[in-house]
Amino acid sequence: MSVELYYVCLYGLLIIATTLVQQLTSLANVGIMPVFSSREGVNFSGMTGRLERAILNCVIALAMIGPAILALAMTETSSANTILAVQVFFWARLVYVIAYGLNIIGVRSAGWIASLLSILYLYWSAMSIS
Numbered sequence: 001m002s003v004e005l006y007y008v009c010l011y012g013l014l015i016i017a018t019t020l021v022q023q024l025t026s027l028a029n030v031g032i033m034p035v036f037s038s039r040e041g042v043n044f045s046g047m048t049g050r051l052e053r054a055i056l057n058c059v060i061a062l063a064m065i066g067p068a069i070l071a072l073a074m075t076e077t078s079s080a081n082t083i084l085a086v087q088v089f090f091w092a093r094l095v096y097v098i099a100y101g102l103n104i105i106g107v108r109s110a111g112w113i114a115s116l117l118s119i120l121y122l123y124w125s126a127m128s129i130s
Contacts, residue, residue, distance in 0.1 A: 002078050003083045004073065004078060014093065015059065026044060029049075030042055051097075051101050054100040064119050065086075067126075068123045071127070085118045092115040096111030096112050
């Protein structure tokens with residue numbers, strides 16, 4: 001497994017961990033019965049709502065980074081720069097999730113921007129292979 005794929009797997013585990021934390025905070029937010037129901041009409045607020053939105057954003061980011069990482073893996077192309085880019089992506093997404101959950105707006109935006117720039121670099125690297 002390439003280092004880039006390894007970090008994407010770690011990112012998947014980050015999404016799972018975030019989902020578990022969101023589920024636990026939802027118990028305190030709305031109680032046990034709405035959590036175990038169909039959740040129709042249940043509106044999460046505070047940290048629970050922010051983590052729910054962060055999870056959605058994380059899944060979208062996973063869908064964006066996935067093709068670039070797969071292209072790098074299929075062509076067996078890895079460099080110090082692509083490894084650094086995926087590491088920056090992972091740590092920036094971790095910062096993003098924590099900052100979004102705790103409502104630290106400037107830090108959240110910085111994490112989002114750093115991860116997006118990492119994704120763009122990975123696409124550039126994958127598509128410039130000759």
